[in-house]
Amino acid sequence: MADYLSSAASNLAKNASEAVQQVHPYLPKDAIILNWAANEWSVPVLLTYFFGLCAILFVSTYFIAKRVDKTLTSGELTTIMWFVLSGCIHLFLEGYYATFYATLAAKQTFLGQLWKEYAHGDSRYLSNNSFVLCMETVTAVFWGPGCLATAAMIMLRHPLRYPIQMIVSMGQLYGVILYYATSAFDEAVNGVTYSRPEFLYYWFYFVIMNAFWTVIPAWLIYQSTVQTAKAVRKVQQMESTKKVL
Amino acid sequence: MADYLSSAASNLAKNASEAVQQVHPYLPKDAIILNWAANEWSVPVLLTYFFGLCAILFVSTYFIAKRVDKTLTSGELTTIMWFVLSGCIHLFLEGYYATFYATLAAKQTFLGQLWKEYAHGDSRYLSNNSFVLCMETVTAVFWGPGCLATAAMIMLRHPLRYPIQMIVSMGQLYGVILYYATSAFDEAVNGVTYSRPEFLYYWFYFVIMNAFWTVIPAWLIYQSTVQTAKAVRKVQQMESTKKVL
Numbered sequence: 001m002a003d004y005l006s007s008a009a010s011n012l013a014k015n016a017s018e019a020v021q022q023v024h025p026y027l028p029k030d031a032i033i034l035n036w037a038a039n040e041w042s043v044p045v046l047l048t049y050f051f052g053l054c055a056i057l058f059v060s061t062y063f064i065a066k067r068v069d070k071t072l073t074s075g076e077l078t079t080i081m082w083f084v085l086s087g088c089i090h091l092f093l094e095g096y097y098a099t100f101y102a103t104l105a106a107k108q109t110f111l112g113q114l115w116k117e118y119a120h121g122d123s124r125y126l127s128n129n130s131f132v133l134c135m136e137t138v139t140a141v142f143w144g145p146g147c148l149a150t151a152a153m154i155m156l157r158h159p160l161r162y163p164i165q166m167i168v169s170m171g172q173l174y175g176v177i178l179y180y181a182t183s184a185f186d187e188a189v190n191g192v193t194y195s196r197p198e199f200l201y202y203w204f205y206f207v208i209m210n211a212f213w214t215v216i217p218a219w220l221i222y223q224s225t226v227q228t229a230k231a232v233r234k235v236q237q238m239e240s241t242k243k244v245l
Numbered sequence: 246m247a248d249y250l251s252s253a254a255s256n257l258a259k260n261a262s263e264a265v266q267q268v269h270p271y272l273p274k275d276a277i278i279l280n281w282a283a284n285e286w287s288v289p290v291l292l293t294y295f296f297g298l299c300a301i302l303f304v305s306t307y308f309i310a311k312r313v314d315k316t317l318t319s320g321e322l323t324t325i326m327w328f329v330l331s332g333c334i335h336l337f338l339e340g341y342y343a344t345f346y347a348t349l350a351a352k353q354t355f356l357g358q359l360w361k362e363y364a365h366g367d368s369r370y371l372s373n374n375s376f377v378l379c380m381e382t383v384t385a386v387f388w389g390p391g392c393l394a395t396a397a398m399i400m401l402r403h404p405l406r407y408p409i410q411m412i413v414s415m416g417q418l419y420g421v422i423l424y425y426a427t428s429a430f431d432e433a434v435n436g437v438t439y440s441r442p443e444f445l446y447y448w449f450y451f452v453i454m455n456a457f458w459t460v461i462p463a464w465l466i467y468q469s470t471v472q473t474a475k476a477v478r479k480v481q482q483m484e485s486t487k488k489v490l
Contacts (some may be wrong), residue, residue, distance in 0.1 A: 102434075128435055131376040134426035138419070159477040163411065163470040170415040174383070178423070181379035189347075190373055225408040231476040232404040238483065 024105070026123035027193050033126045036105040037112045046117055047224050049110065061151075069155060082216055086172070087147030095140035097125060101133055121205030122183065123194045131182055135175045143171045162231075166224040169217035176213040207226045269350070271368035272438050276364045278371045281350040284358045291362055294355065303330050306396075314400060327461060332392025332415070342370060342384035346378055366450030367428065368439045376427055381422045388416045407476075411469040414462035421458040 025035040039046070047237035061084040065077055072080070096111040097104065104115055105126050119125045124132040151162035183206075186192045195202045269281040284291070306329040310322055317325070341356040342349065349360055350371050364370045369377040391413035400404040428451075431437045440447045 130427040130430040130435065131423065134423050134430055138422065138426075157481075159474040159481065160470065162477060163473045166408065167284050167415060167466065167470070170412060171419060174416055174419050177383065178376065178379050179381075182375040184373040185379055190375065221412065225405065225412070228408045228473045228476070229404040231473070231480045232407065233480050234483070235476045236402075236404065238479070 006212060023186065024126075025196075026119055026126065027196050028123070031123050031127045031194075033105050033123070035103075036116075036126070037108065039116055040108050041110075041113050043117060046110075046114055050114055054085060054089075057088060061085070065155060072155070076154050079220070080154050082152070083147040083151035083168075086213075086216075087144050087151065090139050090144030094136045095144065098137040098140045101125070101128070101241040118205050120196050120198075121209075124183075131178070135179065138171070139175055143168050143175075146171070162224040162227050165220055166228075169220040169224070172213050173217040173221065176210050176217075179210065269371075270441075271364055271371065272441050273368070276368050276372045276439075278368070279348050280348075281361075283355065284361055285353050286355075287422070288362060291355075291359055297358055299330060299334075302333060306330070310400065317400070321399050323464070325399050328396035328399070328413075330394040331458075331461075332389050332396065335384050335389030335392060339381045340389065343378065343382040343385045346370070346373070354374065363450050365441050365443075365446040366454075369428075376423070380424065383416070384420055388413050388420075391416070407469040407472050410465055413468070413475075414465040415463050417458050418462040418466065421455050421462075 024031070024033045026033060043216055058081050061081045062077060065072060065080050070227055078144055093111060093114070100107065100112065104112055107113070107116070115125055122132075146164065150161065150165045152158075153164060186194065195206045261440070269278045303326050304450060306326045307322060310317060312323050338356060338359070342360055345352065345357065349357055352358065352361070360370055367377075391409065395406065395410045395413055397403075397407060428439055431439065440451045
């Protein structure tokens with residue numbers, strides 16, 4: 001009888017602990033995500049708001065920048081648009097996660113629900129993952145303001161534009177490379193998968209949405225490198241001409 | 246009797262699994278480090294070899310660089326010495342870890358023993374930690390050759406020197422910031438400590454040895470920023486003078 005009771009109690013405890021751990025739709029199934037509450041808004045509503053806000057910000061940056069300085073080239077304009085949009089995403093969306101990561105799973109705010117939806121593509125955002133939290137905190141605190149500063153420097157044609165663009169774009173690129181790589185390594189070597197396999201979750205949220213922060217920063221790092229080398233070469237030529245004279 | 250046997254068997258299994266997991270001197274005690282073998286060389290021998298090799302490399306870089314180009318300033322010389330030493334550490338020491346991480350705990354090679362000694366200050370190097378592995382792989386593959394390329398460009402006074410110095414130093418600085426931050430976060434929030442508390446392990450290996458890769462890259466990023474802005478400003482002035490003429 002004592003044996004039966006103790007085995008029943010241990011089964012109960014085991015089931016209870018599994019129930020606590022598994023009340024969520026994310027992978028891995030045993031990820032510890034406490035106090036998770038299903039989103040109150042539907043996915044189309046969340047995504048329409050998010051992409052709608054991005055589009056409004058993107059387009060209004062274009063018109064404001066063009067109005068402030070009519071001589072901006074189309075290259076300068078699109079780069080400003082990228083840095084304003086990217087900076088606001090770092091500051092507000094990623095800043096929200098870095099601030100509220102510990103209680104995100106229960107949140108019903110717009111940004112809270114957005115993260116709970118995104119976490120289908122990467123559950124590390126809800127499970128106190130140290131790499132994702134630290135990388136996102138640096139991104140929100142440094143690359144967010146850094147993006148806006150770069151946009152302002154392009155408008156002003158400031159001599160600090162290319163070095164600051166380089167620092168910010170390197171931060172973004174290295175962050176996202178480690179973001180993809182750690183996930184791939186944990187899957188391949190440690191057998192832990194953070195993304196659900198559905199197209200929307202894996203391909204759209206995890207792969208495609210983050211890919212913008214590989215391709216565009218890589219191009220901007222290349223641009224900074226070429227423009228800096230060009231300026232240094234001109235100064236070197238100027239100085240050697242002076243010496244000859 | 247059956248009960249007694251099954252409980253004895255389960256205790257045996259439990260002890261055996263604990264024994265497999267805990268035959269190592271690292272923290273956390275339950276870190277899974279398989280096939281660990283104690284180092285065959287003593288700590289003074291390992292450290293003397295390592296710092297001796299570093300000193301030989303550092304000093305011979307000085308003499309070779311000075312011989313190749315007598316006009317190098319002391320600032321250029323020390324920067325070349327830093328990039329050659331740092332590049333070799335990335336390529337050989339960190340490249341060794343990135344290549345052999347899976348079997349490191351059993352190795353008795355010089356570099357294998359060096360990592361097993363260092364792991365007292367950070368056990369993540371022996372436990373398949375995805376962040377440390379990915380960051381070190383990027384460091385070995387990109388910042389290693391990048392350091393040597395920067396050293397060569399300083400010798401040649403090449404126009405690409407400052408942008409490449411910026412890319413490499415940003416990679417080093419961001420990597421080490423995330424390295425410290427993830428460890429601090431796992432300790433503060435997740436209650437997992439990777440470093441033994443002894444002065445040699447925590448302060449010397451973990452804090453001080455890595456601190457070189459915060460202070461020096463931060464200074465070199467600052468230098469690249471200032472030098473780039475200076476060159477761009479000169480070119481802007483030159484072009485506006487031309488327009489006026």
